[in-house]
Amino acid sequence: MSDTHAQTVPFVRDTMLPQANPPTTEAGAVRWMRENLLSGPLNVILTLLAIAAIYWVVQGMLPWLLASVWNAGSIAECRQIIADAGRESGACWAVIRERWPQFLFGFYPNHLYWRPVTALLLLFVALAPVLFSKAPRQLLWFSAIYPGLAFWLLWGGSVFVPVVALLGLALGWAAFHFGQRISPLAGVVAAILLPVLWWLFLAGPVAEDLGNLLPRSMPWWMEEVRSDKFGGFVLALTIGVSGIALSLPLGIVLALGRQSDMFLIKSLSVCFIEFIRGVPLITLLFTASLLLNYFLPPGTTFDIILRVIIMVTLFAAAYIAEVIRGGLAALPRGQYEAADALGLDYFRAQRLIILPQALKISIPGIVSTFIGMFKDTTLVVFVGLLDPLKGITDAVRASPDWKGIYWEPYIFVGAIFFIFNFSMSRYSMYLERKLKTDHR
């Protein structure tokens, strides 16, 4: 280039420089190592220490894992096999091999295992259109009826119980649709009032009568499974998935309530959020299992899993409301003003402009809350339900065959929790990337 002797003050560039490649030492693995592992004395020391730490953990665990025993009838047999092999210690996975159904299904009847499995597989089908925009939109209909279907598969009984319950929602939707023609407020009121009245007064008798009309056989009736048979991951997933699905909408409503200009709505939302966040989850679970019985009329049976789901939902919703409030606060005022200036009313502005942006900002916080809640489902052990971590593991360890086993069941349960939670975390990162449109 002719710019090399351009030290004189008047200077005109006559050719623009093309882009050039960096020197070879500044690219590839060599550069990566130098920059990330060996960039200075402190970094070199830290790298060596980290390698030592990894070595220490691996040399401790590897012999134990390598001496794994998969075929044994009891822990004594396990230890015998390990000793015969001349090893000091070894993992006894035989307990998982023998008892895995219990970890996954609790005391759910053996011949009905297909039902929770089907429910889980169908869950993925129902989730697909909700989570991925590429999935066919028609599947959303399946997602809408899935809660009823899953309920029926898990608990069995008359098909009319979930059908009648879902009818309440359909009724609410219809009421909203027609009420809107009178006035938006009438639509909202009707959409809340009608289903509640239906569930309170009509749903029970209607379901019972329909159930009695028809034979107690397959398309209308499946063998009932009571809640005390639930356990392990069937229980954790039932509570976790319902809690996640219900707490997000409730959390959004609470967050908007807290932002509202209407004093009463705002105060109610603040009180609810602060109260629920202020007490430990265990307190709420105890309230659900013990205190609620005192308040309900004697003789009412109110399913314990349902009660726990309600409490877990309220608990997560309070946290999610605060996470979403953070997202709402992060939006510039201009977004609200632009929506107003275009003539969008409150609900449309929230739905089309504010919430899509606020929820996007809140994704990491919301997913953290979900993950935390899914792990907290193990706390139901304190109200006598058999959670996978303590409930089932204790039951297994109480049997004479496996008395004294310690690490293996916890590692197994932990691994399954990890798979679910890591998937959630990965999904949230995928969603963040997909929704990134601001190019900041």
Next chain:
Amino acid sequence: MTETIARAIDRSHMQVSDEVAIQIVQMNKWYGTFHVLRDINMTVNRGERIVICGPSGSGKSTLIRCINRLEEHQAGQIVVDGTELTSDLKNIDKVRSEVGMVFQHFNLFPHLTILENCTLAPIWVRKTPKKEAEEIAMHYLRKVKIPEQANKYPGQLSGGQQQRVAIARSLCMKPRIMLFDEPTSALDPEMIKEVLDTMIELAEEGMTMLCVTHEMGFAQAVANRVIFMDQGQIVEQNEPREFFNNPKSERTKLFLSQILGH
């Protein structure tokens, strides 16, 4: 900045009719105890192009934000297109869908494409079918000379382009009045011209416009009235030539000498 408006302006459509578009009578507004707008009286006829100027904090933005009720006034009367602005939400939504507004910081919706930004309000407020709304949107995007950006997101556009999209977005609602709140203050000098050109074109078509701006060249070229505000009051208003060449009040003279001084 008179030189930014070099081309000849076609004034053939810029007729002011006798029909009243906006009527403001004895309007007062307070922020808490601070009296921001004092006894504002003002009539805007259809087809008028009014430039409002004044030092910062003089209440000029607040005034035009009162016209579509982004700010509430506490006393007096504002009638827009025959609809009085009260706390009645129906009236407010009606006025807002008839009055377009362009903001200093564009306020495009970053999660929607340019086209979606433009079709959102027609589809949801006017209930225009999607296809038709998209045609309208493309028409106005062509008008502001960025149809090729329709499927990009606002973050991918330059400031000038974003502001032109914001103007197109307002126009898609077919407003009868346009409010501009310092539309060029957040732009680089290179981009001010493209936005002013768009605004001039709009004026040539006879749009009723109220514009808060410091672009005095634009005021001289397009406005048929300039309003000078200070301390929440209208201090002086006149047609542009008189206003700039022969200001009456001392406050106006000082202001003009400061902004035109160099």
